[in-house]
Amino acid sequence: MSTFGTLFRVTTYGESHCASVGAIIDGCPPGLKLSAQDVQTQLSRRRPGQSNLTTPRDEKDLVHLQSGIEHGVTLGTPIGLLVKNEDQRPHDYSETDLYPRPSHADYTYLQKYGIKASSGGGRSSARETIGRVAAGAIAEKYLKEAHGIEIVAFVSSVGKIRLPSSNVPPSAAANEDEDDDEIDDALSPEFRTLLATLTREEVDRFPTRCPHLETSERMTKRIIRAKEAKDSIGGTVTCVIRNVPAGLGEPVFDKFEAKLGHAMLSIPATKAFEIGSGFHGTEVPGSKHNDRFVRREDGNLGTTTNWSGGVQGGITNGEDIYFRIGFKSPATISQSQDTAQYDGTPGTLVARGRHDPCVVPRAVPIVEAMAALVVMDELLIQNARKSTASLLPPVTTLPPTMILPARE
Ligand SMILES: Cc1cc2nc3c(=O)[nH]c(=O)nc-3n(C[C@H](O)[C@H](O)[C@H](O)COP(=O)(O)O)c2cc1C
Numbered sequence: 001m002s003t004f005g006t007l008f009r010v011t012t013y014g015e016s017h018c019a020s021v022g023a024i025i026d027g028c029p030p031g032l033k034l035s036a037q038d039v040q041t042q043l044s045r046r047r048p049g050q051s052n053l054t055t056p057r058d059e060k061d062l063v064h065l066q067s068g069i070e071h072g073v074t075l076g077t078p079i080g081l082l083v084k085n086e087d088q089r090p091h092d093y094s095e096t097d098l099y100p101r102p103s104h105a106d107y108t109y110l111q112k113y114g115i116k117a118s119s120g121g122g123r124s125s126a127r128e129t130i131g132r133v134a135a136g137a138i139a140e141k142y143l144k145e146a147h148g149i150e151i152v153a154f155v156s157s158v159g160k161i162r163l164p165s166s167n168v169p170p171s172a173a174a175n176e177d178e179d180d181d182e183i184d185d186a187l188s189p190e191f192r193t194l195l196a197t198l199t200r201e202e203v204d205r206f207p208t209r210c211p212h213l214e215t216s217e218r219m220t221k222r223i224i225r226a227k228e229a230k231d232s233i234g235g236t237v238t239c240v241i242r243n244v245p246a247g248l249g250e251p252v253f254d255k256f257e258a259k260l261g262h263a264m265l266s267i268p269a270t271k272a273f274e275i276g277s278g279f280h281g282t283e284v285p286g287s288k289h290n291d292r293f294v295r296r297e298d299g300n301l302g303t304t305t306n307w308s309g310g311v312q313g314g315i316t317n318g319e320d321i322y323f324r325i326g327f328k329s330p331a332t333i334s335q336s337q338d339t340a341q342y343d344g345t346p347g348t349l350v351a352r353g354r355h356d357p358c359v360v361p362r363a364v365p366i367v368e369a370m371a372a373l374v375v376m377d378e379l380l381i382q383n384a385r386k387s388t389a390s391l392l393p394p395v396t397t398l399p400p401t402m403i404l405p406a407r408e
Pocket residue numbers: 055103104105121124125126129267268269270328330331332333354355356357359362363366
């Protein structure tokens with residue numbers, strides 16, 4: 001459905017070529033200082049037409065705050081956000097009246113609803129993600145102010161070009177005898193430093209949003225090559241969330257990583273999600289994969305490594321949360337494709353319209369937004385649990401080993 005979240009509930013609306021797209025956000029805490037610019041910054045990072053690596057559809061994506069805010073402060077009531085669709089060219093889609101685009105959502109939407117939007121991807125278009133990005137920016141503002149939580153995503157691969165030292169694993173060892181002892185840590189020191197310190201400003205210095213000059217230049221060439229060949233190419237986005245308190249996540253069905261996976265795999269064009277060591281962790285023995293505990297400066301336990309990606313048992317452990325998402329090569333390409341029409345007649349589709357040759361540079365703020373929505377919702381849920389429990393008289397009858405020790 002079109003609503004995400006339990007206590008911080010976001011409903012998005014809009015299709016690729018309707019009058020406007022946007023969101024209603026219910027459950028935002030009252031008293032948060034919020035301006036249109038707080039939301040616009042992330043929308044402008046998502047908007048099309050940012051560089052020659054993205055679709056040339058020219059949308060300014062200016063946000064209009066409709067409700068829930070007065071004098072720059074949230075009221076606690078539903079916040080309405082609206083962005084107009086301006087640069088529409090529905091005639092670009094006349095071929096797709098006859099043909100469902102291979103690997104797009106035209107065929108499945110028609111099967112599901114028995115009716116479909118007259119042009120473009122309708123609801124499956126990335127225009128829908130505007131509502132998410134706007135809502136995520138509001139969640140982020142709260143998370144930053146209340147908890148110092150930071151969320152930074154970046155492009156970690158395009159096609160086969162990978163950010164060096166990243167969590168994109170090398171190819172599997174060819175010889176199974178070699179597999180166990182090769183890797184001492186899931187994350188190289190360089191990558192751990194990157195996760196700990198990278199800022200959005202640094203990410204945005206590169207048109208690809210891959211924060212490594214030489215790799216970014218190679219990725220740029222790869223994307224341009226796809227574009228010139230009227231083709232497309234996929235990639236991965238890695239995201240880190242810092243300063244999340246321990247204790248968020250709702251086992252068993254709403255484990256924190258299950259919520260993250262749900263959020264990320266709801267983004268258009270996603271095909272894969274992994275957290276922490278991910279698939280690579282399957283190749284490493286437990287003696288190396290275990291994150292050993294150590295006392296942190298604040299008296300809580302931390303871990304010396306972070307193969308877990310900051311989540312254990314579906315609950316955050318206070319370490320950085322990092323994960324990676326795989327985005328497929330976009331479906332709409334201008335190359336002619338032998339395929340079939342809706343009625344089954346074989347034919348050749350030559351799609352017109354304006355398309356992203358690679359979605360990952362623009363997917364970065366969408367990933368950050370969905371991460372913010374998950375953390376925000378889980379934080380509100382955990383705060384509700386804690387404050388409800390705190391109204392009960394202290395438990396004095398249980399053995400001390402059953403209770404979290406009080407910290408000074
Ligand atoms: C930022 C972004 C931009 C996208 N741009 C395009 C595009 O230009 N052309 C296209 O075919 N798909 C594009 N997509 C992907 C489609 O929205 C999506 O692949 C399609 O609806 C099919 O759904 P699925 O891939 O999730 O199964 C984009 C996705 C994102 C996240």
